[in-house]
Amino acid sequence: MENILFKNIQDNINSVLEEIISAAKIAGRDPSEIKLMAVTKTKPLEYAEAAYKAGIKLLGENRVQEMEEKYSSFHSDAEIHLIGHLQRNKVKKAIAVACSIDSIDKYETAEELSKCCKALGKDISILLEYNTSGEQSKNGFSSEKELFESIDKIRNLENLNIKGLMTIAPFTDDEKAIRGSFRMLANLFRKIEASHPDLKIDTLSMGMSSDFKIAIEEGSNIIRIGTRLFGSRN
Numbered sequence: 651m652e653n654i655l656f657k658n659i660q661d662n663i664n665s666v667l668e669e670i671i672s673a674a675k676i677a678g679r680d681p682s683e684i685k686l687m688a689v690t691k692t693k694p695l696e697y698a699e700a701a702y703k704a705g706i707k708l709l710g711e712n713r714v715q716e717m718e719e720k721y722s723s724f725h726s727d728a729e730i731h732l733i734g735h736l737q738r739n740k741v742k743k744a745i746a747v748a749c750s751i752d753s754i755d756k757y758e759t760a761e762e763l764s765k766c767c768k769a770l771g772k773d774i775s776i777l778l779e780y781n782t783s784g785e786q787s788k789n790g791f792s793s794e795k796e797l798f799e800s801i802d803k804i805r806n807l808e809n810l811n812i813k814g815l816m817t818i819a820p821f822t823d824d825e826k827a828i829r830g831s832f833r834m835l836a837n838l839f840r841k842i843e844a845s846h847p848d849l850k851i852d853t854l855s856m857g858m859s860s861d862f863k864i865a866i867e868e869g870s871n872i873i874r875i876g877t878r879l880f881g882s883r884n
C-alpha cells in the first residue's frame with residue numbers, strides 16, 4: 651500500500667517536473683531556476699513523506715495548526731513554508747516550524763513576526779502576498795501604493811528577510827485573466843527590484859496545479875502544486 655502511494659506520487663512529481671521543463675523551454679528560460687513546492691494541505695503525513703522521499707524538499711501548508719501537526723518533527727533539511735493567511739495570534743506557532751511565511755499581507759503581521767523572531771534569536775524569510783485578481787475573498791495587499799508603503803516599513807523590521815512576492819490567480823478558465831494576474835505580479839516584482847536593489851528580492855511565487863505553465867511563462871520561480879501531486883481535496 652505504502653509503495654503504491656509512493657510510486658503514484660513519484661510519477662506525478664516526475665510528470666510535473668517534465669511539464670516545468672517544457673514550459674520553461676517555451677518561455678526561453680532555464681528550468682533549473684524554477685522550484686517545485688509540494689502543497690500538502692489536507693493530506694496526511696504519508697503524502698509529505700512520499701514527496702520528500704521522491705526528492706521534494708520544499709513543502710507548503712496553508713494552516714498553522716496543520717503545519718504544526720504534520721511538520722514539527724519532520725526531516726530537518728526540509729523547507730516548510732506557510733502559504734495561507736497568518737493571524738497574529740498564530741505567529742509564534744508558525745515560526746516554530748516554518749522557515750518562510752509566504753503570505754504576509756499586512757504590516758501588523760510582519761511586525762508581530764519580527765518581534766517573535768527577535769525573542770527567539772532567529773531570522774525568517776517572508777514573501778508579500780498581493781491580490782492580483784481583485785477578488786474580495788482573496789488575501790494580499792490590494793494596491794501598489796499599499797504594497798510599496800508597507801515594504802518601506804517592513805524592511806526596517808529586524809529578523810525578517812523580504813524575498814519577494816506571492817499571488818493566487820483568479821479562479822476562472824479565462825487564460826487571459828490568469829495571465830494578466832501573473833503579469834501584474836511580475837511587473838510589481840521588477841518595480842521593487844528597480845526601486846529597492848538593496849533588498850535583493852529573488853522569489854516570485856505564482857502558479858498552482860491548473861495554471862503553473864502560464865505562471866512559468868510569466869516568470870514564476872516557485873510553483874505551488876497540490877492537486878497534481880496528491881489528488882483532489884475533499
Ligand SMILES: *Cc1c(COP(=O)(O)O)cnc(C)c1O
Nearest residue numbers: 689712733858859874875876877
Ligand atoms: C492549495 C494551495 C495551492 C495548491 O493548489 P492546487 O491547485 O491543489 O495545486 C497553492 N497555493 C496556495 C496558496 C494554496 O492554498
